[in-house]
Amino acid sequence: HIDLRSDTVTQPTEAMREAMYRAEVGDDVYSEDPTINRLQELAAHITGKEAALFVPSGTMGNTIALLTHAGRGQAVIVGDQSHIYRYEAGGASTLGGSPMYVVPTHPDGMLDIDAVTHGIADESDEHIAATALVCIENSHNRCGGTVLGVEQIESITTLAHDRGVAVHMDGARVFNAATALKVPVSTLASSVDSMMFCLSKGLSAPVGSLLVGEAAFIRRARRMRKVLGGGMRQAGVLAAAGIVALEQMVDRLAEDHENCERLAYGLADIPHVQIQPDQVVTNILLFSLEHGEQQPFSNSEIDLFLSKAREHGVLLGRMGEKHIRAVTHAGIEAEHIERALTGIRKVLQEMRPA
Amino acid sequence: HIDLRSDTVTQPTEAMREAMYRAEVGDDVYSEDPTINRLQELAAHITGKEAALFVPSGTMGNTIALLTHAGRGQAVIVGDQSHIYRYEAGGASTLGGSPMYVVPTHPDGMLDIDAVTHGIADESDEHIAATALVCIENSHNRCGGTVLGVEQIESITTLAHDRGVAVHMDGARVFNAATALKVPVSTLASSVDSMMFCLSKGLSAPVGSLLVGEAAFIRRARRMRKVLGGGMRQAGVLAAAGIVALEQMVDRLAEDHENCERLAYGLADIPHVQIQPDQVVTNILLFSLEHGEQQPFSNSEIDLFLSKAREHGVLLGRMGEKHIRAVTHAGIEAEHIERALTGIRKVLQEMRPA
């Protein structure tokens, strides 16, 4: 199988397995796991923040951030296409009573600035939950791996900070964004109050994410992690793999981007595939299928396409109502891209769209 | 003052005051207040539902409905312009951990059906909160008092019920909607699972709203009312006024609508006022101000306009970033409309827009 469903399917590398095998560990609930401590220091250093916290998932990292920034009844502004709003099962609203105020997301992953401006509320009107936080996502999953540059980020953080509101960046794939933008991650993180990033996606570690921010914020986040059940014991075995991920797996993300671009241009040559390959900038691409001009595949036709692609050894995912998503990652090489294109071409020939 | 800020400013009538004075009361926490019981029976009868519950406010009625339909972590679909989403301070998300999924509202107050269709989630994907409820609003406050007809309502309820999802109607002003549509309220309520309506707006009672639905739903709602602190003791004094509201104040709503239409057409004749008077169907209108084509008044100019109007004895409110709202109600007669128009005309002359 050529598994393009997600970069979460990445397998730990041999170096990670050895690091787990040898990991020096302690009880992290007592803050005594030296490998966790080392990973947290490394994460803070790389992102340019004071402190970091290891958490078992990106969802938990985001939820901790929201609940630490926003008290009960304080609103969080999220983009309508954001992972936090759409794929974290209610998260901060379900667990912590922080309502979400939803603003449009532009196709490049950027929040609509006007909507954010008007959406930020203070405590003057008792009908309206006061805003505590704005969330951005970089790279942006549902927009097809698009990236926010420093100026875009700062246009949000300046606006928010002027109004006394914090900004959290869901940087599950921020190393992909930094790679695409050719800037250090710390540059992208510099103006946000907190950021979460994942070790288990493009960076190929088996488990874990980091939440970074000011030391006082991370202290409070650590208490929230405990409530959520994210306090683990000898988690240094995971952290050991995470350190390898940060030290050895960042540079190779550019390859994933090249492969994704290769796949995008290849798809653009296949009849019935709709894609804008010049907008593919990281390791995620979205495409759609149509019979002819403005005649999109039906829901069941998309499902059929996906199951036939699976039969041809190509695993793809759906994104929203009409898009198919492909994600490149470690283990997907140029040759796999060619085979995937061949498979997809065959499937569409078999389906003989009108 | 001619107070057009809201129909919530209505004063109790003499008949209501007398009814309150004479009200037979008991302890409603023991369900022993005969006047409350009579009001609840009357409300159920008028709306064609099995049972009703008296609550101290429309916000509480809506919040009880959401929390009774949707458990913790179950999503509620709301319109982006709805009162429940925008003016109830987070409500069900803040208090009960029911996240909101937000869909576009059309200018007539109708939810986007496609967005509702795609927004309803079942329990198959653990990333996404399963949907328990869809909320509609009729008449629609923020859309300018627009109404949903029976077919519109049923297009939502059919869709929702087919997917096992309930529908709640925020009918704070449903008597206005029914008046405009020339149908009984029970017709508008027939396909929804629950509805809240207010006694204290156009119907002029001092305090109170009713939540209606099936008997089993209302029994659970009653428990939720207690948690929220809405269980009152000898509230029959309020119910007595509410009964007068339902018996004496419904028929006169048509006058409010006529006055609102009169105001709308009058405003349409005033330079710099932007309004579509043919879309004014109940007792609420929205207008905006502009210097010339596409040159809207700034935020501070709108504020200045409102404070000058107040000096001229006309109280108006803001709605969203650019609209001014006027609401007609008992106590506002045709002559007040003329005086209000005169006042507004003068203010705009004084302001000498470019």
Add this chain to the structure above:
Amino acid sequence: HIDLRSDTVTQPTEAMREAMYRAEVGDDVYSEDPTINRLQELAAHITGKEAALFVPSGTMGNTIALLTHAGRGQAVIVGDQSHIYRYEAGGASTLGGSPMYVVPTHPDGMLDIDAVTHGIADESDEHIAATALVCIENSHNRCGGTVLGVEQIESITTLAHDRGVAVHMDGARVFNAATALKVPVSTLASSVDSMMFCLSKGLSAPVGSLLVGEAAFIRRARRMRKVLGGGMRQAGVLAAAGIVALEQMVDRLAEDHENCERLAYGLADIPHVQIQPDQVVTNILLFSLEHGEQQPFSNSEIDLFLSKAREHGVLLGRMGEKHIRAVTHAGIEAEHIERALTGIRKVLQEMRPA
């Protein structure tokens, strides 16, 4: 019927009905109801606090207080016999994610000081929710209307304040406590951070309670009231009755206490009744029934007793597993006490306990 179930059954007086009839009202959501404003000022004045907020029920007043003092995840210390813990359906924990830490209540209604001392937690241990608030109750319902004197209150407030923790007093019947102690209510309230008291119990107003505290606290409480749905419109009709309650009904509470004491001593003379009449200090008494020494009535025997008493025109309530509660209030005169005693005596003769 002689209704001794609760002082909540009190009916509004003629003066209250007239006040409601004449009440000058406005929209309290705009803070424009002059009668509400007058009641709030009066309540603040009487209790010696900066500000007051009118709420539809004692439960809402307490819940607002807890949620305003304690954020999500911050603990509230409550007595195991307290109304807040036992009779408010989960309140702050259900709605606001503030867990309760439960300490023993002494028979006089006082919290166990050692348990409070050890129960207060700061943020040092991430396993334990930090304490934001301690709640006391005065007079104490489930302990049989017992009262806390100033020194008892201050022993709690001093302890709490030294640890940076606030104290809320559930003073649903604080006017009874003040009457029994022959001190002003303001004396009892002076060291607590907030207090709720009810107009609808001994003071006989139909609906409503007040939450009092510092101005900044009440501003935040007002926002919480809106979320809970306690923001009412022309609630001045209720406030008018409340003003009468505070001006005319406080002095007569001593009569209720005399009647309660009369009932207690009368009960003590009836065979099979267990009561300590010298501990009855306000308008609530508890008694139990036994066949002989240490042979308490069974659960179904108590139910039978209550239903037979009802047949004899005496309404009583249960409190906990073994106690029966009687509450005196306006409308219960000495003669009713005598008739109630006669009725109870007859019931016990009919039941012929072993």
Add this chain to the structure above:
Amino acid sequence: HIDLRSDTVTQPTEAMREAMYRAEVGDDVYSEDPTINRLQELAAHITGKEAALFVPSGTMGNTIALLTHAGRGQAVIVGDQSHIYRYEAGGASTLGGSPMYVVPTHPDGMLDIDAVTHGIADESDEHIAATALVCIENSHNRCGGTVLGVEQIESITTLAHDRGVAVHMDGARVFNAATALKVPVSTLASSVDSMMFCLSKGLSAPVGSLLVGEAAFIRRARRMRKVLGGGMRQAGVLAAAGIVALEQMVDRLAEDHENCERLAYGLADIPHVQIQPDQVVTNILLFSLEHGEQQPFSNSEIDLFLSKAREHGVLLGRMGEKHIRAVTHAGIEAEHIERALTGIRKVLQEMRPA
């Protein structure tokens, strides 16, 4: 150091490290991690339940269980000495609006049956949150590792099930309980609706716990795990160690119990130590210190004792206000017990208690 603070400090064994190194892994969010699946099947088999779910911590396992059994506003009955109530930072109340009703715990870790009986509430009284769940703990940490036998467990489950209430067992150390009772874990789990047990304590795995129950319950629990952020990716690396824990580390728990008993009897011989060694049945013991009869060490004296013990190479923990806790585990051999006793004896000689 001889670390007797907790069995959470256990280190992964060589066999676990090798298993992690070799683990076959997949993306568990897609349920495609074969090692996770194998661990979950093994856990279900050993405990005699239909299904199991791997979670990152015992706290998360318990919290998922509570939130899955108890909806918002439904009460959970917990013991006043239970880990769930005291050491999980509010858990289900903070995150899910499920209030806790607290009952006394007997010294053997058993809940007070009368208090549970009276504490279970149905939906008849709107003042009282209806009960959804009763929690028990086995072995019982704060009671000193005491165990509940099958009859004790069934006395609770029979009572609860008769009232339509579920029972969850916090079996963080249930393998210790089963070892002490010489019964299979499945026997202890047979009548409870759900159970959580930890791999990371006596069983020495680095990270992870299992929640077990019926298949439908576990499906719902899996959704709750996602909300809480406990969905991990290639967590098979942890599960591999967990399988070793279940296959190789259960039998040796008896050694920990012998060492704990040895430590208990040794402590009993040391002047100023108060302990009941015959009540030590698993791997946890509690003792206190006193100058003489009824003259307990002060708070600061206990702290001094602990820090001096640390200087002598013996790490101990506090439990509650007056107890010191010692826990034996893999890596603590008979010789360490002797050295610990020598160290403690020296410390007490140095402190020269009165």
